[in-house]
Amino acid sequence: MANIAAKRIKREFKEVMKSEEVAGGAIKLELVDNSWTELQGTIAGPPDTPYEGGTFLLEIKVPETYPFNPPKIRFITKIWHPNVSSVTGAICLDILKDQWAAALTLRTVLLSIQALLSAAEPNDPQDAVVAKQYRDNLFLFNLTARHWTNVYAGGPSNITDFNDMVQRLLDMGVEEHQARVALSTYDWELERATEQLFS
Amino acid sequence: MSAESDMEYSDNDGDDYDYYGGQDDCDMETIDRSKSDPEYFLYSCLKVEEVEKLLNESIELLSNSLQVTPSLAKVMLHTYEWNAQDIINKYKENAIEVLVYSRVKPRVPTLQGSSSRTACAVCANIPPIHNYSALACGHYFCNDCWAMHFEVQIMQGVSNTIQCMAQECEVRAPEDFVLSHVPKPTLRERYQQFMFKDHVKSHPQLRFCPGPNCQWIFRAWVREGPRRVECHGCELLTCFSCGAPHHAPTDCATIRRWLTKCADDSETANYISAHTKDCPKCQICIEKNGGCNHMQCGACRHDFCWVCLGDWKAHGSEYYECSRYKEDPNLANDSQHAQAREALKKYLHYYERWENHARSLKLEEQTLANLKSRINQKVMAGEGTWIDWQYLWDSAKLLKRCRYTLQYTYPFAYYMEVGPRKELFEYQQAQLEAEIENLSWKVERAETTDRGDLENQMDIAEKRRTTLLKDFLDINVASSSSKV
Known part of the structure; x- marks a missing residue:
């Protein structure tokens, strides 16, 4: 089985390298070691989204039974998105689960994940907290996602208000990421975030 | 697989009615149970072979009338919940629609022609042309990949719903196609086992007995309401509708x-x-x-x-x-504490009684066993014959049944809204409980001479039970079917 898996991955690797998306810088695929069982994908945050300008790394694990079972993919770069866990980076995408087809390839999967960044599915959330914010306060969601893109994915928009609040919590001795999660979760209300952190 | 299989569904009904009507062991009124017993429900308890025969009859009926392979008939029956007549009618109206809906054929015909094949899209190999195959959708893949695909799916417990390997293609692989690509006997067997389980699960009239390692399968003859079924194998009493332990009067x-x-x-x-x-x-x-x-x-x-x-x-x-x-x-x-504690108290009230009757039921299992040896002793000692003592055995069984119902009145009462109806229910419940305790007392101390008294008590208890069920089971049927 592994034979087919390795063969497929090698071919797909070539396919991705030759594709126009790689030339355009939208996606990238790299080997982690020589075993062909683990790869690292990169997708660029799509334009006109809060993720624009960010570079997101993905961990791709190829199972023994590939391509008859889907690859296991999660975000390494922290991201604020309804269908991605802000804690583990796990992705909720149908083609990575029951809608997987053996004829799909890493290239199509990477493009689908990129498309997911442009069009979230808040009704099928992976991260309930993020999804709630997406539904209830889209404006704040966009700002938060932009802020995370700036901090973790090298995005351009620096939101000073948010940075200040994170700094306030840092001064109280809270760990940076923990502080950011608390603030993001409580709609950037410093008091409630503090209360939660110290309760 | 007999050739004469024009037997239709409804042909069985009459026979089975008599068969199961006569089979009941401990009921006092065997004439027209549907009126005297509110829980009465027509069902049969079948062995695996009998169910296979039943399913095969539907498959043959469909494959003969539509002139399709049995494998395709299975795919369609699985989709249409085994209603062969419905499929035949719809097929006459619009055959394509039936095939598309059952995912035998693709909704949009595939453009890819059989001659334009290059490398297999899955493994990237280029095997000889005769090593390719495709489902009705025309997505060609090499046979090795099909075999691997089926192996992975079967190992994951998928059987009837294995799909084509192409992206966004929902066409299902029929049995003959799968088996022609799976040579391993163990895997074939596994596949067929899963198929059978899946068929039973998709059949609205069938349900596996939920008992551990139990091989029996129930067949229900009506579609509505709480349905009490007792397994002939493990004697487990369950509800056909939901598979939980039987639970009348609760829905x-x-x-x-x-x-x-x-x-x-x-x-x-x-x-x-x-x-x-x-x-x-x-x-x-x-x-x-x-x-x-x-x-x-x-x-x-x-x-x-x-x-x-x-x-x-x-x-x-x-x-x-x-x-x-x-x-x-x-x-x-006398707590004036928060409502939460009140609610808890209410819950505990019902829960304790529920638990208590569950425990009593277990103890009465023992009583039943003791009773058997006691009857044996009495018969051996010449105090009456087995027939003289038979009534005691019946009464113990009736006691069990009454207590079982009583146990399940507690969740019902817990969720009931306060009002005159609940008062009535609780009154009847109390009456039933009192008679059950009387019966329990008498069963434990019975002698041949008390037979009349005991039978009288049995009658009272059973009447209380059926009255309660008659009064409260009906609304259940209405409410449970409206919720589904």
């Missing part, structure tokens, strides 16, 4: 809520009832968090004894006197 949705609640809450409830008491002076709820029984209420500073809830001042040398178990109900009951 399926309610019993599910109740059982989840019991699973979730009992621990908390047990903790609260075991570790907290109300202060005898100000009634605030107190948790005991240390070993000392000398308590001081945090709210009113009252000193009291945890064990007897009496004033601590009275506890001198007699302290150990009150380590005997006695709880003063008056002191513990």
